[in-house]
Amino acid sequence: MITPGAAAAIGAALYGLATRATRRLPRDMSLTSAATLATLDRTGPRRITDLAAVEGVTQPAMTALVRVMEDSGLVERRGDASDKRITLVCLTETGASYVRTRRQAGVQAFERLIGELTGDEVEALLAALPALDHLAELESQERERPKQ
Numbered sequence: 001m002i003t004p005g006a007a008a009a010i011g012a013a014l015y016g017l018a019t020r021a022t023r024r025l026p027r028d029m030s031l032t033s034a035a036t037l038a039t040l041d042r043t044g045p046r047r048i049t050d051l052a053a054v055e056g057v058t059q060p061a062m063t064a065l066v067r068v069m070e071d072s073g074l075v076e077r078r079g080d081a082s083d084k085r086i087t088l089v090c091l092t093e094t095g096a097s098y099v100r101t102r103r104q105a106g107v108q109a110f111e112r113l114i115g116e117l118t119g120d121e122v123e124a125l126l127a128a129l130p131a132l133d134h135l136a137e138l139e140s141q142e143r144e145r146p147k148q
Helices: 004-024 031-043 048-055 059-071 093-114 119-144
Strands: 075-080 083-091
Touching: 004 093, 031 048, 031 059, 031 083, 031 093, 048 059, 048 083, 059 075, 083 093
Parallel strands: none
Antiparallel strands: 075 083
């Protein structure tokens, strides 16, 4: 069983790493826009109300955000085949390419940093991969739950 102190230390390290990584990303769009594109890439087409809940913004704010991303060619609105009253926001190929490029830039930045670690440190990270993958799954599940 993990102690509260160990959980806090691990949480602080991961949070600090994530914060610094986020600061290194290109500033060509807002974090909410980038997160929305990543959500659409990960989960597929979504209703604006669903996107607003997942990203923690109001529906009017998400509507405005989608409009800007639509004007930029990153997303498009499509009707839902199962219910013609519903409009879904979908990634365009340009939007999907943007997400892939941004993700690859992040991976490459970490690859460069990992290249500066000792062999033992790299082995420790390799051993931690299953736990990190599981942590990412848990975070995704929590993120998909509407915020209260």
